Amino acid sequence: MSDAQAVSAAVAHLYNTYPFPPEPLLDEPPPGYNWRWQWLAAYSFCTGRKPATANIRILDAGCGTGVGTEYLAHLNPQAEVVAIDLSAGALAVAQERCQKSGAANVQFHHLSVYDLAQIPGQFDLINCVGVLHHLPDPIRGIQTLASKLAPGGLMHIFVYGELGRWEIRLMQQAIALLQGPDRDDYVAGVELGRQIFASLPETNRIRKREQERWSLENQRDACFADMYLHPQEVDYTIETLFDLIDASGLKFLGFSNPSFWQLDRLLGQAPAAQERAERLPPRQQYRLIELLDPDVAHYEFFLGREPLPHHPWTSDAELLAAVPERHPCMQGWPSQCLFNYDYQVVELTDAEFAFLQACDANTAGATVAQLLTTTPLALSQVRHLQTQQLILLTPSGA
Incomplete structure (x- = not known):
């Protein structure tokens, strides 16, 4: 082998x-x-x-x-x-x-x-x-x-x-050193690793890092083993x-x-x-x-892999001619206070909320310019919705 x-x-x-x-x-x-x-x-x-x-x-x-x-x-x-x-x-x-x-x-x-x-x-x-x-x-x-x-x-x-896994690597090496040729016994390795953590002083850097960042998920043996006993890591x-x-x-x-x-x-x-x-x-x-x-x-x-498009939407004419739709990853919609695609809280203005509602109802493929005739939103605010990943845009003719 x-x-x-x-x-x-x-x-x-x-x-x-x-x-x-x-x-x-x-x-x-x-x-x-x-x-x-x-x-x-x-x-x-x-x-x-x-x-x-x-x-x-x-x-x-x-x-x-x-x-x-x-x-x-x-x-x-x-x-x-x-x-x-x-x-x-x-x-x-x-x-x-x-x-x-x-x-x-x-x-x-x-x-x-x-x-x-x-x-x-x-x-x-x-x-x-x-x-x-x-x-x-x-x-x-x-x-x-x-x-x-x-x-x-x-x-x-x-x-x-x-850089952020420095203490993890130290504990990995410590457990491996103590297990020696038996390091492929992962059940025993989990038990040994938990004993080591329990023994380390509360001020110990490795123990403090575990408690600050990983201890909640590492209550599960599978998570502990994946983090501290893995036989191959780069x-x-x-x-x-x-x-x-x-x-x-x-x-x-x-x-x-x-x-x-x-x-x-x-x-x-x-x-x-x-x-x-x-x-x-x-x-x-x-x-x-x-x-x-x-x-x-x-x-x-x-x-x-190319070819890939790149649409920064810097042209007003291009943005006005695009077809908008609401971003698929929102939590709490329809509401003016919701979580965006990255689970960050967003508070929509009345105009932004109305525009997103219009996007939802846009089954006929109306453009940004057409939707703005019925919603009181500035074009700069439409661009802001796009940069916040709150709407998706399809270029004209696509």
């Missing part, structure tokens, strides 16, 4: 022992949403416009127990969803989860990411959350995924960050992250939490320093932000 095969076998053994994530199975669609898994929302975030079709193919690469798969299926009912995983135990839970909640548009395959060539065709959306950093060769993994992404397609990726910094991205041959479309990556969040009170920072190339700006705020435990971002 090669080293890579041994790593894959150890990872599969972990997730057969502790299928992950250990979320409960429901007899109905999951509550809420994750907009990154909703094709219309994700495409609009990445390109500025609504996609031409919702009849797409989606790949959930490393689906685990199917929490993301279930969302992908229910949030994209017109899509064909294909889910793969290395762990037979986790995959069995994923199949049961989707069957119970009525997610009927999913096919499951017991495969590694490296074996994707066995699945014919390409995909319009590839979701790969919490997988690449557990592969023995992440670059080979992302290149394999990229080969299955269709032209005009999007890839959503989540990988670990080194953590990234901005510099090594973009080495991985560059190896894919795909276009970086942006982080899906853009507010974190704003310079003024950290340097807004130091204008001279911010001016210097703004002269840096984008990647160096990202590096500066994570150096100044080293709480980055993961990176979540989109890649894409």
Whole structure:
């Protein structure tokens, strides 16, 4: 058995022992949403416009127990969803989860990411959350995924960050050192790890970090094992992250939490320093932000394969001619106080609320200009609704 095969076998053994994530199975669609898994929302975030079709193919690469798969299926009912995983135990839970909640548009395959060539065709959306950093060769993994992404397609990726997981890595190494050759006994490893945490002084940095950030989820053994006993983990910094991205041959479309990556969040009170920072190339700006705020435990971002449109909607004429519709990811609608796509509270003005109601009733495909004849909203406010991801826009003639 090669080293890579041994790593894959150890990872599969972990997730057969502790299928992950250990979320409960429901007899109905999951509550809420994750907009990154909703094709219309994700495409609009990445390109500025609504996609031409919702009849797409989606790949959930490393689906685990199917929490993301279930969302992908229910949030994209017109899509064909294909889910793969290395762990037979986790995959069995994923199949049961989707069957119970009525997610009927999913096919499951017991495969590694490296074996994707066995699945014919390409995909319009590839979701790969919490997988690449557990592969023995992440670059080979992302290149394999990229080969299955269709032209005009999007890839959503989540990988670990080194700076925000420093204490986790220390505890991982401590448990492994104490377990020695028995480190593949994950049940014993969980028990040992809990004993160590209970023994550490309350002022201990590793214990304090666990209590501040992870202890609630780590009450579940599957979460504790995934965090502290994993046999294979690669953590990234901005510099090594973009080495991985560059190896894919795909276009970086942006982080899906853009507010974190704003310079003024950290340097807004130091204008001279911010001016210097703004002269840096984008990647160096990202590096500066994570150096100044080293709480980055993961990176979540989109890649894409050209050709992809780019609609900043800077032209008034283009915006007036576009067809608007309400964003699909809102919680609390219809109300003037609601949660937006990113679960942030939004308070709509009377005019904004009226415009969104008009968008809901817009079955005839009226343009922004036509809707503004009946709603007292300025064009600048329409543009604000679009930048807040509260409406989707289809360009004229699309």
